[in-house]
Amino acid sequence: MEMFWFNNGEVQTMSTLSNRLDFEAFIGYSFTAQLSMRNILNFGEMPKLYYPFIADAAITDQGRMDMTYSLASDSSYFAYSQFDRAFIKYTEGNLEISVGRQRINWGINMVWTPNDIFNSFNYLDFDYAERAGSDAALIQYYTGPASSIQFAYKLDHLNRATYALMYKFNTLNYDFQIMSGKLDRDLVIGGGWSGQIGSAGFLGEFTYFHSPKDHISDFHSLVASVSLNYTFKNNVFTQTSILYNSAGTNENAGRGNFMASNRPVSAKDYTLAKWALFGQISFPLSPLISADFSGIFNPGDNSSYLGPSFNFSVAENFDLMFVGQFFMGSNGSEYGDYGTMLFTRLRWSF
Template sequence: MLLLRLRPCLAAVVCLFAAQSSFVALASPIPGVAPEQPWQVKGYVSYLGSMVAPEQGDKLWDGLLHNRIDAEYRWQRVRVNVGLRNRLMAGDTTSLPGYGDLISRDPGYWELSANWLESGDWIGNSQLDRAYLSWQFDDKWELTTGRFRVNWAMSTLWNPNDIFNAYSIYDVDYPERRGVDAIKLSRQLGYASQLELVYSQGDDGLTPVNAERTNRQYAGRYLGHSVLGDDIFGYNLGWDWQLIIGETRDDRVFGGGFAGDLWGAGLRGELSYFDPIDDSGRARLSPELSNSQRLTQTQAQDKMQPQALRASTVATLEMDYSFASEANWRLLGAALYISSPVAVDSALLYLNLPLSARTLSFTTWTYYLDVGFDITPLSRLSSNASYYDDGSFFVGVTYQYSLADDWQLSLIAQRFDGSTASLFGQSASTLGYLQLKWSF
């Protein structure tokens, strides 16, 4: 049944692969010769088949054909980057009322997303999620403007310092993450030290706490590097650290983070304090398409309720260790603390929130564990789990197999569940994904 419904998607994969193979063949350098070129084009084509099986309700089957193209052109001191997402989707979810409007919605200042197909249960969309210019001047200065990702993360899982680009840890088909429309000024101060100032403007349709304020954010970061002793117990302790200060559309933000290596294990942490600009104001949480469990426009508007903001501290600590073995075992553990978590009464709503750095979880404490190893030189198995202190939990398993140098097959299973009174337990569900990806 699913194969019949998704046969057009598979045909599109073959056609797009053939077209782009011809393009790449023409642009590829001669083997053994690597001349310097001022431009670069790369990307991928992937097909993602998904299934959502709630304990109460019907199963949802969907297919997504995803093409990404990243292009860069370089001059001596100027660089232009453009990233384009093309998506063709069909299935049970796409036939829901208002789903096409949610797909085409662009939260940035510029409307760079458009649906080019809306027919029955078929939706086609293209979006420029990267479009920026970088200019280096006076050797130590750089100015970046346009739509790009402001990566202020020190940790690899939860990022309280990432006030511009927070994302869902459960997303399986958008590794690049969304960008923001911003201007960034950077100044190199020395070895591994840097000062950055960022101003970002978003869609004013997203109502901030104070209706008189616009949807903008600005912040500064100081990135430094310190060596805590030349030789402590036979180990050199060199650490990167940062301090941030700024203002989001709702809060004044102060924070910091660090990353280092401790006896072979990576240790990282971040902390941010969010102080509401208007204590009497109320923020409306607006949903975003970040998970296969989707909300329609009507459902989202019905479920969104304004919430009074309180000062909140968000902090995370994580550690990972890679074992020297043929199987390349890797273990990662992390904890997240939020002093004033957002109140959410629906798992479906939470999984579709834009998840700012303030709303990384819905409970005070959240824990995460990930373990992975190579089954063979061409295949890897990893498993992860998260636990929320209301009794909710998530368990996921991912199997990856390298079919060729540029081809990869992934099988993913996810389970959201918990105690009867927990958020995930009230709407337990199982998700399954099959992804075939070709990179060029």
């Protein structure tokens, strides 16, 4: 993948070579083991300009077990390997228990997922579709065809614990979930739903966060996201979503330069703004070419993001993608300090 970053009249580049390996083993009738790793080499002007910070940030493992390993590093390149899946799952009837590095996906929406307190993801990181995993234990018991009870416990690289209990059920043709637990110091309670209004998908989720009074401050916030999506008969897919953060600001909500756009995210602060709006449309241009346009708008500081992409199937198991990430706004606004990023990516799946 090749990246071009345009900012303040300058152009900087970074090249990335990466591969992903997935392994799965079935042990007897009840046990499954999964191991997945990424191997990444970054080189070019940006590693040189931001060395060693950019390399140190890449090899900082967010899990309790350090499973990210630096392979080589110098002032203009860095290479590393990361295991983002390494777990064993036991299945017996309606019971499933998995232990190790795994992805615990409790989110419902496609962009902002306040219920996803274990594995929140950054929507702008389009090149990591598998998303990061957590060092955790997950117990699931299926109480019916569309209902289950789940308990998850996670430790991060600072030995901070996150744990919660979730109940999922179906009624009135809607899937519902309710959850309660703790995220580091915050007590959390939340829920969500997934269903349809006519032919349109209707999804939503919310989480309330409350810090204890003996913490630095008696902090509490509500983060909620609601979305609608619809697929037309000609395979045109549309989606819109809104995010509310009660602790957010209606003023400038900037975090800094492009480094902040790749930071680890939390379900508490997908944005520092009080409101965020998202829209997307994707459609096939031909049997081998597809297009996607998405955008985010912060009505508080009037900054915005526009992300067009085009994907070409050049051969069997080969695809070529062109992606643009255009950030617009005043200095200090949420998207005003990121500049413009253009990407080309050639991928082979085997």
